[in-house]
Amino acid sequence: MPMIQVKLTVPLTKEQDLNLHRELTQAVVEIFHKPIDYVMVHVEQEADLWMAGEKLAKGAYVSASLMGELQNEDCDAFTAKVCTLFQQELGIAGPQVYTTFQTINQWGWDGKIL
Structure with a gap:
């Protein structure tokens, strides 16, 4: 049961939003x-992301569980796929894309633990 959470500093068109979800x-x-x-x-669009004490004009944070x-x-x-996608779709350069990965041992779903 993967969960990908994305925070972007930029706004998205409906087409960009749909394409990002699909990709x-x-x-x-x-x-x-x-x-x-x-x-x-x-x-999440237009998130307030800061790095090294500076607000990112164009940046992204991706959390994969x-x-x-x-x-x-x-x-x-x-990470490479995400960086390529964000560069091509949104003009966010790879050095401004941060990813984290979490291993989840248990998920709750439909009233029970999987």
Whole structure:
């Protein structure tokens, strides 16, 4: 049950928002081999992100929470995909994109623990 949370400093058009949700979902399916039926993505626009004491004009933070063991090469591939996507779609350069990964041991869903 992957959850991808994104905070962007920039506004999105409806088309960009839709495309980001679709592309991030597909990246999780392809890179982490998770079933699409369980992938959740949340994108927050115009977030107030700061780094090194300075407000980021164009930046992004991505948090990926997934069940099971994560491989470094998969996290690296996901980070590369996200950086490419944000550069192409939003003009946010790779050095302004920050990603974190969390392994989740248990998810609650439909009234029970998975």
